[in-house]
Amino acid sequence: MGGRLKVTYLVSCGVQAVESRARALAVEQSVEMPVAAITDAALRDGIVGRVDAIEPAGADRFAVTIALACATIEADAGQLLNMLFGNSSLHDDVVLADVALPDDMAAGFGGPRHGIAGFRGRLGAERRALTATALKPQGLPPAALADLAQKFAAGGIDLIKDDHGIADQSYAPFAARVPRIADAVREAVRKTGRPTLYVPNLSGDLDSMRVQLACAGAAGVAAVMVAPMVAGFATVRTLVTENPDMAFVAHPALGGASRVAPPLLFGKLFRLIGCDAIVYPNFGGRFGWSAQTCRALADAARAPWHGLAPSLPGPAGGMTRERVPELLDFYGPDVMLLIGGALLEAGPRLIEATADFVAAVHGHDYVKAVRARTSIRSSP
Numbered sequence: 501m502g503g504r505l506k507v508t509y510l511v512s513c514g515v516q517a518v519e520s521r522a523r524a525l526a527v528e529q530s531v532e533m534p535v536a537a538i539t540d541a542a543l544r545d546g547i548v549g550r551v552d553a554i555e556p557a558g559a560d561r562f563a564v565t566i567a568l569a570c571a572t573i574e575a576d577a578g579q580l581l582n583m584l585f586g587n588s589s590l591h592d593d594v595v596l597a598d599v600a601l602p603d604d605m606a607a608g609f610g611g612p613r614h615g616i617a618g619f620r621g622r623l624g625a626e627r628r629a630l631t632a633t634a635l636k637p638q639g640l641p642p643a644a645l646a647d648l649a650q651k652f653a654a655g656g657i658d659l660i661k662d663d664h665g666i667a668d669q670s671y672a673p674f675a676a677r678v679p680r681i682a683d684a685v686r687e688a689v690r691k692t693g694r695p696t697l698y699v700p701n702l703s704g705d706l707d708s709m710r711v712q713l714a715c716a717g718a719a720g721v722a723a724v725m726v727a728p729m730v731a732g733f734a735t736v737r738t739l740v741t742e743n744p745d746m747a748f749v750a751h752p753a754l755g756g757a758s759r760v761a762p763p764l765l766f767g768k769l770f771r772l773i774g775c776d777a778i779v780y781p782n783f784g785g786r787f788g789w790s791a792q793t794c795r796a797l798a799d800a801a802r803a804p805w806h807g808l809a810p811s812l813p814g815p816a817g818g819m820t821r822e823r824v825p826e827l828l829d830f831y832g833p834d835v836m837l838l839i840g841g842a843l844l845e846a847g848p849r850l851i852e853a854t855a856d857f858v859a860a861v862h863g864h865d866y867v868k869a870v871r872a873r874t875s876i877r878s879s880p
Contacts (some may be wrong), residue, residue: 504550504567510557510595510737510761511564522551522564525594528587530568547572563597575608577773578734590760596760599768603663603806611808613740614747616834619777619812622722622747623658623695630658631832631861633854634840635681638665642677646684648850652843653688653696655854659836660685661725661779664751667703672703674712679719686720699749704728706735713725713743723747723776729754733773740774749814751774762793767800770811777812777836782827784804785818791830802834812836813843821853824860837861 507529513521526549527535538544543805546569553565573580585596612618620626633652635645645666652660660681668674678700698714702709702724709731716724724746728736730753740748750770758765766780778801781787783794798813815827816838827837839857846853 503570503604505570505602505605506552506565506567506600507575507596508563508565508598508600509588510561510597512561512593514560518554518562518564519551522554522562522566525549525564526551526566529566529583529585530572532587552703558771559737570602570810572604572705573605575605576734577609577737578732580609580772581733581769585758585760589770592759594759596758596764598764601772606772606806606808609737609772609831610719610741610774611771611806612748612774612811613744613809614776614854615809616802616812617809618747619659619697619723619836622697625658627833628863629658629828629861630812630834630836631858632659632661632838633657633843634661634663634814634816634838635666636663636840636844638663638667638669639671641713642672642680645672645677646680648844649681649698650684650688651850651853653685654692655851656692656694657854658858659723661749661838662699662701664701664725664727664753664817666701667711668708672750674703675715678712678716681788682716682721686791697723699723699725701751702731702739706738709735709739710742713739713746717743717746720847720852721746723749725749725751726781727751727753728770733769736775737773747776749777749779750811751851752778752780757779762789764795767797767811767813768805771801771805771808775811776809777814779814779816780839781817782815782819784823785816787817796830800833810834814838816840818842821857821860824857828861 511521530549535548550567552567555563557563568583587595618700635648642777649660682698685696689696727737728750755765764777770778781789783789783791801811801813814836818841820842843853
């Protein structure tokens with residue numbers, strides 16, 4: 501694979517030092533040795549990173565763009581992250597801000613296999629925003645998780661995912677938990693007549709996740725969740741490639757530990773390696789991201805980019821039903837709003853609270869319809 505990709509870093513330093521810092525960055529992210537010691541002219545010209553641009557980006561801060569050789573990455577998802585920010589992530593004055601890829605490199609990674617259109621097709625939702633929630637807390641046995649899932653589905657929710665802390669623990673093993681929850685969701689769907697996706701969380705090493713995917717597929721599950729920063733980019737890309745019929749939801753765990761700009765990490769790189777939907781912390785919740793960051797992330801996930809399918813943005817993290825109109829105005833219809841704990845606080849009114857959330861997103865009253873068409877009731 502020839503050509504170069506352009507990588508932009510935000511470097512904090514004085515104006516007198518920025519040119520030398522930029523040159524050092526280009527070397528650090530390519531050959532990691534004194535260029536003068538490289539005697540092969542072809543290697544110097546073809547592999548050594550080049551400073552492409554230096555632009556002011558605030559007080560004592562500069563946007564430094566480095567051109568890196570595509571041949572050092574090819575189609576290796578782990579190597580992509582390594583070459584973009586491997587050593588330089590250890591410099592506390594550098595942030596990985598953006599990347600511009602050649603078309604052939606992006607095509608080599610492939611992006612999402614399903615994306616927004618895939619989720620819409622599975623759920624029969626052609627134009628509206630989607631709704632999602634999470635099974636919590638970790639520590640519950642399979643029967644209790646299945647009961648929660650059945651109630652969420654009875655309320656008409658589109659997608660029910662495991663909390664990311666639910667793994668393959670002895671109190672709720674994946675092989676025992678997933679079929680039971682999937683059956684409970686199917687039972688609710690049979691009564692409501694509305695599709696609901698259950699999305700179990702993958703955990704462990706690559707071999708463990710392969711076993712879990714086989715279990716999920718056998719249980720009739722059509723989507724799974726994985727945390728790319730925990731599992732590794734190469735692992736996620738391998739699983740996406742091996743399971744073309746399965747949709748993948750990305751969880752943001754450890755995404756804030758990387759000093760990679762969220763619109764790039766979540767909106768572009770997670771999309772590049774094949775994540776069909778991307779959960780991330782929304783502004784105004786229990787995390788500190790700004791509205792500007794969330795807007796840029798959602799735009800990066802959905803915008804035309806090298807012909808790749810768009811990923812579905814999933815803002816989450818302390819969201820409430822009262823904010824639904826605001827968030828729909830902010831994001832538009834190509835979004836999946838995720839409310840977890842705020843629904844669970846409803847306790848015995850969980851079905852009704854879920855239906856009210858769904859009604860707010862759909863734009864008309866589902867609560868009476870839910871009560872009329874299903875015999876499932878919240879526990880007193």
